[in-house]
Amino acid sequence: MGKDISKTTHTFLFCDGGSCQKKGSEQVVRTARAYLRNNGLWNTTHTIKTRCNGRCEDAPTCIVNSNEYWYKELTPEKIIPIVKSHIENNQPVEADLLYQKGWEQMTSTKELAPFKPKPFELKNDEELGECFITKGFSSDQYLYPLFLFLFENAEGVILNLINKTPIQFKDIISVDYSNTHTLELTTRRDTIELTIASVPKENKELQQSKISSTEYFYQKETQQTGIRFKNKFGKLIGKIIFDSIDNKVWEYCTSIQLLNTKLDVI
Ligand code: FES
Structure with missing residues (x-):
């Protein structure tokens, strides 16, 4: 009993x-x-x-x-x-x-400074050209909420994965994170898997597909905003782009995903 x-x-x-x-x-x-x-x-x-x-x-x-x-x-x-x-x-x-309970503060003597993304930096990127760019977080504790938010605010958001046809987020009918390592984005035609959880070192295939770098960018010439994903070897996995810098999704990215790291380009 x-x-x-x-x-x-x-x-x-x-x-x-x-x-x-x-x-x-x-x-x-x-x-x-x-x-x-x-x-x-x-x-x-x-x-x-x-x-x-x-x-x-x-x-x-x-x-x-x-x-x-x-x-x-x-x-x-x-x-x-x-x-x-x-x-x-x-x-x-x-x-x-x-x-x-009731104390105003903790008694820790080992408090670590909170980790914050770096400010946007102007760079000449091989792929994106002249752009403001910064790194965000790539754990599933950030990526799953990101994809959920994009699914719920799909207007003007496009997913471009390497070797796949671009997908409008508004064509996605479900976002499911019940597998151990992968997030599933389902459209009427297809289900796309993205590896977002920590993966075992010995599993080379998952290591290749795991999103380990998440960069938020603003291209100077085209004024294109978006997010670029790479694996830990620096290989491009794909990009998400937004139709305009005024899209509320970009505001969400800078405030929630980048912890209030504002892009100041104007
Ligand atoms: S507090 Fe125990 S592992 Fe983080």
């Missing part, structure tokens, strides 16, 4: 993301679970391994009672006093806290 959640007094969410694993999170979880088992607390508590908590710089991390207490830089030695303090006294161990 599963755990009776109505009897649970405390929930510990241990980060099991890559950075926390590298810093020993598995030993922290095992220590906490062994403590709970051996002290008759198993049935009244719950431990969950989560994916990245978004605080890799403070790894390994743990959240107690969903969003109330966030712990940082955990070790097997630190975790038992923390678990005990919550269960026995309903109190956190302040020295190890990264954040607790």
Whole structure:
């Protein structure tokens, strides 16, 4: 029988993301679970391994009672006093806290500067000619929202993939990201696959098709705006172009995808 959640007094969410694993999170979880088992607390508590908590710089991390207490830089030695303090006294161990609900700021000493795209730079590009260009983000956390937004705001947006007939976004009838690595764009005639998730190093075919570079450009002579995709070897995968710089999709690109990196050419 599963755990009776109505009897649970405390929930510990241990980060099991890559950075926390590298810093020993598995030993922290095992220590906490062994403590709970051996002290008759198993049935009244719950431990969950989560994916990245978004605080890799403070790894390994743990959240107690969903969003109330966030712990940082955990070790097997630190975790038992923390678990005990919550269960026995309903109190956190302040020295190890990264954040607790109600605080105005975190106590991290390892805060990293937020990553921002570089400003648009005027370049003489081999393919695009004289253009303002900057790099955006290429993880699926950016690319999937980008393609969804373009699908929902399709007017004047064209997809040009290498060796394929150009496709008007308004001819796309669905955008589906349920495969492990690929996004599927379906029209009435065809389904196009784009590799947007991280792919295994040994899979050369997926490495070739994976979008690893996303560049936003404005061509000076034609005033054409768009997005260019390349793989990690610098090979062109395709482009998206917009009918005008006034298309709201371009505004979305600079504000959401490029985190307010404005193009100032006029
Ligand atoms: S991997 Fe644990 S906070 Fe990111």
